[in-house]
Amino acid sequence: MKKILGIMSLLALNSLSAQFKIDIEAPAAFTPKEVYLYTLNGSKDVLNTKEIRKGNTWQFKVEKPYTGMLKLYFPEGNISLNFIAENKDVKLKFDSDKGKITNVQYLDESNFVMNNLQDVQQKKEYILPALVQIKDYYDSSTSFRKALNDEIARLSLSVADLSKYPFVQYYNSNYSKFLDKTTAKKDITHDEIIHYLSNSNDMLETSSLLRPVLMAYLNVGPSTNVANDVDKLLKAVNLETPRGQTILSELIEIFDTYGMADLKEKYLTEAKNLKCTINDRLSNTIATNKNTELGATFPNYVFQNPTNTTAKSIADVKASKKIIVFWSSTCSHCEAELPKLIEKYNAIKSQNAEVIAFSLDSEKANYDAKVKSLPWINDTELKGWYSSFAETYNVRATPTYFVLDSNNKIIAKPDHAADVISYLKLN
Incomplete structure (x- = not known):
């Protein structure tokens, strides 16, 4: 009997050594x-592990149970690829063109079903209304009209039974209920969303639905008092629970992204005043905001590929004031605002001040072309929103500005280039 029990124990240990495998070709x-594997917590990618290529493949062994969205990130090309796990083996294969991923083949059943489902959802939302309008312009006997009718019928079909795929079923049913613009239904209510957020299983955090559902909650209207609506939600989800704290973190970031400063400060203060144990997600939100509040010492950053300087880091730059700018060559607001700083750059330098600009670009050619016209210190990691400084400095949008004193203390957080110019009295 002892021998049998020993064998059974070994089998149990082996089964626990890896929940499932992910094969990428x-x-x-x-x-x-090199490729990184990320799981998801709300809207945050969480690094799980990383692997080095072997031949033309990568293989991951996921040690803990996981059901939900996953992401591969290839840092050398700043390329990402999304897929799902049902806590079962995953197999993907893809082609490439000019360094970009093309023609992804989902070779495991769950991802194949999810990909087809999302393809139909996208076409229903963006293409189906147009097809319905177009078809009446063609005679019913033409082959094109028949093809249109076939596609309309295909996109209008009810979803097949998804009970074999718990995550796919969860994602589809809740996307359809709360986010699908084409679904014929009455307007969703605050109470319905609160019930969902309070009672959903753990797939809520791994589904990518949490942030858009919260946005839907904030847009239910008309509402005369957003704070009252948010207070009602936070009371229901209970801020002493991980779910409640993750939702609070998401809301703080939403208010930050959309420039709703009063609401951001209200709920950031509420987060800081919690007396219970705080989960990692909310702790990180509090810490990141603390790094970049007025009076804080701006965390130092070691330059990667700087232009127009011999300094090795922000701290090495000697200036009475340092204007930090986060921007991107694809940002239309940056296109409008940066020329205003260029125009005043000589005047800025005459005050013994300096501009240090960090780009959230991912395409080297775009960055190189733009940075030629920028006379100040520039740097980039060419990782877009995966750039380390986006998280460190709580950058939610571009352009974002900070003004530091000579000791790197944050003395102003202007909203626009014009505010920088006004702060420096260069009008």
């Missing part, structure tokens, strides 16, 4: 070697 022409 790429063509030889796809050059990145």
Whole structure:
């Protein structure tokens, strides 16, 4: 009996050593070697592990149970690929063109079903209304009209039974209920969303639905008092629970992104005043905001590929004031605002001040072309929103500005280039 029990124990240990495997196959022409695997917590990617290419493949062993959205990130090319796990083995294969991923083949059943479902959802939302309008312009006997009718019928079909795929079923049913713009239904209410957020299982955090559902909650209207609506939600989800704290963190970030400063400060203060144990998600939100509040010492950053300087880091730059700018060559607001700083740059330098600009670009050619016209210190990681400084400095939108004193203390957080110019009295 002892021998049998010993064998059973070994089998149990082996089964726990890896919940499931992820196999990725790429063509030889796809050059990145390293890839990171991220799980999801609300709207935050959480690094799970990383692997080095072996031949044309990567293989991950996921040690803990996980059901939900996953992401591969190839840092050498700043390329990402999304897929799902049902706590079962995953297998993907893709082609590439000019360093970009193309023609992803989902070779496991769950991802194949999810991909087809999302394809139909997208077409229902963006294409189906147009097809319905277009078809009446063509005679019913034409082959094109028949093709239109076939596609309309396909997109209008009810979803097949998804009971074999718990996560796919969860995602589809809740996306349809709360977010699908094409679904014929009465307007969703605050109470319905509160019930969902309070009673959903753990797939809420891993589904990518939490942030958009919260946005839907804030947009239920008309509402005369957003704070009252948010207070009602937070009371229901209970801020002493991980779910409640993750929702509070998401709301603080939403208010920050959309420039709702009063609401951000109200709920950030509420987060700081909690007396219970705080989960990692909310702790990180509090810490990141603390790093970038007025009076805080701006965390130092070691330059990667700087232009127009021999300094090695922000701290090495000697200036009476340092104007920090986060921008991107694809940002239309940056296109409008940066020329205003260029115009005043000589006047800024005459005050012994300096501009230090960090780009959230991911395409080297775009960055190189733009940075030629920027006379100040520039740097980038070419990782877009995966750039380390986006998280460190709580950057939610571009452009974002900070003004530091000579000791790198934050003395102003202007909203626009014009506010920077006004603060420096250069009008």
